[in-house]
């Protein structure tokens with residue numbers, strides 16, 4: 458009732474939306490300290506809910522800059538440092554309120570003395586001087602710019618920095634460097650497009666386009682948009698799409714057929730098709746002799762590339778009527794299980810509903826003629842297409858939904874606590890030496906003895 462509500466508001470039992478940094482109507486017990494509220498936070502990130510929007514952006518932003526800097530150093534010690542910053546950031550992301558004093562974080566896991574000093578600095582001065590110094594550092598800024606180019610990792614970026622190069626223009630002028638590698642030269646050519654975030658509306662338009670093609674091949678093919686979009690993000694750096702067929706084995710050949718059709722429409726700019734490197738050993742978590750995983754991701758057949766997507770697809774987001782609070786709630790209760798979420802955008806998000814998959818939708822018009830860089834009607838967009846056999850689909854879905862850090866946590870937990878090997882292909886019990894199948898995402902979590910988390914709760 459209104460009276461009860463105003464009583465709760467007065468006592469601080471309920472915090473209004475605007476004071477909660479977008480987490481709507483969370484009931485927060487008023488007379489407990491943060492320590493009391495957080496002492497039961499589980500150790501593994503995969504055991505706790507991590508929402509997209511949280512209360513401690515001021516702290517996680519600084520920690521993520523420092524993690525990024527450590528990533529760029531690209532060696533074992535810095536790998537551990539980056540991990541430590543990320544694990545600490547994950548703790549702050551799942552706290553039920555904003556940290557106001559350093560004493561509040563004394564008993565939390567994964568918060569070492571270095572992180573405590575950073576938090577103290579932020580609480581005293583409003584910002585982290587260490588993170589600010591890093592952000593303004595010439596090497597860091599250049600590394601951020603160069604690793605933002607498709608196909609460029611920290612090793613190449615650092616090499617270019619040492620050669621005195623600093624900007625994208627420098628790279629474009631320095632003809633000899635990137636042009637040796639077709640992937641990088643394409644990344645440079647379309648750099649402006651590729652650093653423009655991909656919007657949800659564009660991911661939906663692309664999924665529709667592919668759905669149309671699949672329908673003409675065999676309507677039983679299934680498609681799901683995974684990655685950040687499935688976790689509720691409104692934008693991302695690419696579109697990750699998982700493809701499968703309900704009959705095991707029939708997924709083979711779909712990628713070739715699909716790419717051929719997209720190519721005929723003039724939609725492909727650049728791409729590399731990786732063959733499946735899967736075998737039974739892979740399911741048990743072994744690497745095939747001499748076939749070290751290039752992507753370190755998985756052994757699925759996939760296409761990693763750049764496609765043309767009509768500029769007008771970006772405008773669709775203006776029609777996306779829900780504000781972020783409402784959307785967060787909608788997503789929380791729907792999990793982007795396509796059937797349930799279809800009411801959000803009924804015409805585009807029903808890709809995983811088997812009853813819906815024969816519904817023919819009107820194909821979005823194919824891209825118009827190229828009319829030069831600024832005047833063209835399309836943007837270059839990064840797209841990953843991944844093909845999975847139906848028997849591995851739900852493990853692949855969890856893996857490709859992420860986040861990357863959530864996957865890391867799941868796998869570590871499976872190994873340490875259950876003596877099981879989890880990959881995007883399967884769960885393997887190393888003691889009993891058998892595979893544990895899953896027919897839903899819920900079953901993946903059940904097999905891991907974990908409480909089910911919706912995709913929007915996996916944003917660590």
Ligand code: DCT
Pocket residue numbers: 683684685686690692693694695696697754856857858859860861864
């Ligand atoms: N992934 C992973 N390990 C990696 C890279 C990716 O486990 N090294 C998983 C987790 C997310 C998923 O694959 C898709 O990867 P990205 O597109 O890189 O991540 P994202 O969360 O979708 O980020 P963005 O929204 O920027 O695309």
Ligand code: MG
Pocket residue numbers: 683684685686693694695696697
């Ligand atoms: Mg992605």
